[in-house]
Amino acid sequence: MNITAEKAAEKIKKAKNIILLSHTNPDGDTVGSVCALAYALTECQKKVTCLCDSDIPERLRFICGDLYKKDCALTGDELIISVDVASPEMLGALSEKFAPLTKIRIDHHKKGSDFAEFNLVDSDASSAGEIVFEILSILKLTSCQRAISALYASIASDTGCFKYANTTAKTHMIAAYLISLGADHSEINEALFENLTLKSLEIYPLFLKNLKTLYSGRVNLVNVTNDEKASLGLVDSDLEELSSLSRQLNMASLGIVLRQKDGTFDTFKVSMRSRKGVNCSNIASYLGGGGHIRAAGATIKASNIEEAEKILLEALEKTLCFEE
Ligand SMILES: [Mn+2]
The missing domain is CATH 3.10.310.30 (Diaminopimelate Epimerase; Chain A, domain 1)
Incomplete structure (x- = not known):
């Protein structure tokens, strides 16, 4: 079943215990948008666990620190949300255990499978970050600085620093708004795109x-x-x-x-x-x-x-x- 950002926000608001799933071989979008949710929701006293089956690449660690785990025990009362995941296979090793239990799938891939109970998919969005921005806006959770920076990183990442064809006027408006809220665009873009080793x-x-x-x-x-x-x-x-x-x-x-x-x-x-x-x-x-x-x-x-x-x-x- 497909749902709107409002409905997803409503479900997130009610939950106390949330598990966020990133895709295997994580990129800046899945890491940034999961971390934005995690930082903002932790601030409102929710228990949040972030999972990814892979190690987070060194160059993305500035977004997530040590936030990710590779697995966790389940008590049954968790709201499980996948972010930037088009199909169960994209969950890698987490797929078997977590895909059947995924309640909400937040995604922007054109082709995907609606494997979650509720699917919030917007293929016009440049990134999952744009959709998470909408959810955090509805929840009035845009004051958390770490969440704002993580969102900016997710959008900058998936648009190749705003130069890919998926970048829209809306993308720029959201990014501009995130900057106005305190995202350090220069620092984030340098970390993402000027990090030669x-x-x-x-x-x-x-x-x-x-x-x-x-x-x-x-x-x-x-x-x-x-x-x-x-x-x-x-x-x-x-x-x-x-x-x-x-x-x-x-x-x-x-x-x-x-x-x-x-x-x-x-x-x-x-x-x-x-x-x-x-x-x-x-x-x-x-x-x-x-x-x-x-x-x-x-x-x-x-x-x-x-x-x-x-x-x-x-x-x-x-x-x-x-x-x-
Ligand atoms: Mn993405």
């Missing part, structure tokens, strides 16, 4: 070495195996920028990264970033994954990266079209 620079030689240019330069593809990651001391979360880099090169319409998943040999992750004219969520769906029009991903099972690439290239042949 020596390790993060290791992806550049990897990018140059493994880059393949396809479709007359309109598609850039970069493959990465676990051996290559290991030789550079990198793990999957260090590769996040690769797909956007891949799209940036020569203004490609589609940038793709195909990487072997950490700790596996037969599982390959596809991350895609596109620009106007290419819908990468269609390609991801064809491969059994999902996401947004300009940012999507999928998982491919294959015995080696060459085979995984073959499956990916077939999917491109079937689904990729360039609208002018």
